[in-house]
Amino acid sequence: MNSVATTSKTKPPRSRQRDRRQVSKKKKIGATGIYLRAIGDAFIKLSPGKAIKNPVMFLVWIATLITIAVTIDPALFGPVEQNNPQLFNGIVSGILFFTVWFANFAEALAEGRGKAQADTLRSSKSEITAKKLSADGAITEVSSTSLKQGDTVYVVAGDFIPADGEVVMGVASVDESAITGESAPVLKESGSDVASSVTGGTRIISDELIIRITADAGKGFVDRMIALVEGRERHKTPNEIALTVLLAVLCLICLFVVATLPAFAYTVKTPINVPILIALLVALIPTTIGGLLSTISIAGMDRIAQFNVIATSGRAVEASGDVNTLLLDKTGTITLGNRLAEDFIPINGHSMEEIANVAWIASVFDNTPEGKSILRLAERFGARVDFDPNHAEPVDFSATTRMSGTNLPGGREVRKGAVLAIKGFVRSRHGRETPELDLAYERVSQQGGTPLAVCLDREIYGVIHLKDIVKPGIRERFDQLRRMGVRIIMLTGDNQITAAVIAKEAGVDDFIAEASPEDKILVIQQEQQEGRLVAMTGDGNNDAPALAQANIGLAMNTGTQAAKEAANMVDLDSDPTKLIDIVSIGKQLLMTRGALTTFSLANDIAKYFALIPVIFAAANLQSLNVMQLTNTNTAILAVLTYNALAIPALIPLALKGVQFKPVTANKLLQRHILIYGLGGLILPFIAIKLIDLLITATGLF
Incomplete structure (x- = not known):
């Protein structure tokens, strides 16, 4: 192999240093670019084809069109007994428009983080010249895009690896920083179950390798990562679908209730026009959680990505929050691994x-x-x-x-x-x-x-x-998981006595000694038959069946191609203990969704207590106007303004997630009711009253 000359085109060191400075500059301006992109994408999402995917905000979107029509012609649905109806209707239209736009902006902002990461990954991909080896040993220079599964290529120090593959000959150091962000080189060698897999776009920095290509052009690991973090393959999770259906049903019920209000208004001789009905509808439906639902799920995937883990779907991230059983190898996960x-x-x-x-x-x-x-x-x-x-x-x-x-x-x-x-x-x-x-x-x-x-x-x-030595602090982390109802099982090839000693020191719930690859599958199947969701890590070919069987399978980036394809998450840092963090992030996602749903529903109760007494003052409900709102117009505008501003105010919480605490489901429910339920009832009264005073001070209504 040493006799083969290097012919691939690589940049000189100074050029590469200049590239690094440019990448650093891009990172500094990246946050501004994400916000600017999100602003533009929020307008694109106003198209009917995209808007209809969110039933709650689609209803607000239709309401916006109706109020715009009524602004143009106030008498469109009959005579109006109102001073300056066009101004009132126009302001209502503007508030409803921004309600929809804020929801779109929240989703676009969450997606923008993934797109920014995809841009970084895409910059590491480029068409390069590959040295393809033929059966007789001859070398032909070809484009990396022409390589197919089964081809063999030759790379030397300074070359970029043209596509995903397995090392079949040689030992070399590879720079994987473009993928993992870790500057330390990784040793790749043939014959190793966990150190023979290489990724296209990484660079060999010493020695030489012969690699067998395992993925066709455009179907490599980086290509899949780009598609996933960009969100092109994002599908709603089962819980997200269920909550979306629930919100859609609530919207239909609210629509039916509002549609019957004119009859009630007629009996109490209180005129009620279309803009007021629309205001009641928008105030009743859960717009806050409806506008932030997809943002929470996307942000959960983003938090996983920030841990340098690529999830194949939001379903995997969400499922990690429902995990009941954690299946962990002893060596390298519970112990330091340098046995x-x-x-x-x-x-x-x-x-x-x-x-x-x-x-x-x-x-x-x-x-x-x-x-x-x-x-x-x-x-x-x-x-x-x-x-x-x-x-x-x-x-x-x-x-x-x-x-x-x-x-x-x-x-x-x-x-x-x-x-x-x-x-x-x-x-x-x-x-x-x-x-x-x-x-x-x-x-x-x-x-x-x-x-x-x-x-x-x-x-x-x-x-x-x-x-081997048990990792410091691992027992405390297991205690946290146990408080959340997660059961930890240790798998090891060690004998019963050694396994029992390590299990006691680490504080696991159960262990299986002298475990074979088949034992992993049996344990997973047994746990699943008892109704539990199982998560496990793996890196070798013998782990692939178990990774595929588990509800959450975390493969190591240093692992084999079979392990990566079988898993639904890949850890770019190859740290087996990261599975514990993933479970915590999944539970944080569920906590955030529950907290904001509780807050949104509590908001709806408060908003109706603010509006109903004012609108139906003629029905002797004025005594219930505890906030002493000025009149119907100021009350409606105050409620709708609060309703719209609640979405951008909660975007940081949706993106970051609520503070994670390892507590039981009952304690978590009590905490949500106390903080987000009670807070969701009190805050709207204060905010709506202040907005009403500001509107009244303008003297317009």
Whole structure:
């Protein structure tokens, strides 16, 4: 591979530095651009085809058109007994227009954040020249857009990876900052289950790789990310659809109630015209939550994206808020994950040097941090091995055998692995087991470590003590989730004793030891059959079936293509503990929707108490006018103005979400009723009275 010349066109270092400065400048002006884009998009959303998607605001949109018509011709629906009706009707039309526009602006602002992120991602994509390898090894320069699944390409330091793929040969450092935002390079190598997947648009900064393309042009990971964060594939979630239907039914009921009011007004001899009826209708329907409903859902996806997680749909984000069971791997999630060799325990009369020699040979082909730590420990204990790796055969680890090792010339076999697996291996070669092995096994397990047995042919030489550490603060985070009704199950390949020690220290609810990939699926299915929603993380091919089965599957960006495609979320930082944050964000989304729905419905009650006594003063309801509003016109304009301004006032809360607190559903309901229910009743009375005084001060009505 070193003989192949680099021919791909790359920018010189100064040019790349200039690009970085330009990107930094774009980020500074990005917020202004988002607001300007949202203002324009809010007008575009006024089109009937887009407006009809929101039944509440569509009703306000129709009401706006009617009031505009009545402004042009006040006698359109009959004679009007009102001073200066055109001015009043025109102001009502303007307020209703801005009510719809504010709702559109809120949604456009939430979408604008995704579009800005999509623009950043799109800037990392460009058509580049790829070095395509043919079957005979010849290299042909082609456009990256012409590459297809199954093609093989060659990249060297300085090249951009032309498309998504898997490394089939070589080891190299790759700069993935354009995708993950992390400047530290990532090591990519062939044969690794979690470090062989590469993403188109990233740049190789050292050495060289041969890559097999796994996605056609336009269907890569970045392309899917752009489509998702832009919102082109956003579909309403089940809860959002249910609430939309409920709001639509409420609108129909309100429409029926308002339609019957003229008959009541006739009996009490109170003239009531069309603009007043429209004002009553708009005040009655839940415009606040109707205008902010989609904004809350989009903002939830945006908060997930801010954690560097890409969700395939709003359904996945919402489902994370309903999760009852969290399925977590021990290594790297509950523990730090850098499981390293701590000690050797020789048995069966073997010396420390002998077990060190056998452990060294068993790990010589193991390139994992765990395997390298065994080599270092063996050398520290004086391992002296006359061994040529070129004349030996590596035996890779598998979930089935649960061991790895080396086949030596002459048919000798060296293995290291789970104690039960090594016992079975030795028995199959008519070897013997001793009580010493079980004692060493229990000694390591009771310390929370992982014991690996080491053997040469049918003779067991001893146990390697692998040590891992529970992450600081993980127990407190589990306690928070437990208070929200989430059950945590730990999965580990460790034995029962080790798993029990770690489970007690971490504070999980349950654990499954010596777990296989099939066990994950069985656990998920069992939890789902009991009516629970399950979330889990994964990164390898063997995790793909479980990720697909789980309600929330979080795949690591460093994981395989199969894992990413099976999951409904991808973590660009490859941090398994982020699943805990995702569950919290999902619950915050549901809390925000519940809080604003409570506030909106409470507002409606207050607005009707403000309007009804004034409008039907002739029916002896004036005594109920506790706010002492000036007259019908000022009361209507005050209520509609408050109704319109409530939407932009609540946009920051809809985008940011209510403050998240890990409490039970009952306590959460009490909190919403106390803060947003009671607040939603009191605030409108104060605001409407102040607006009424301002309108009265103008002397127009």
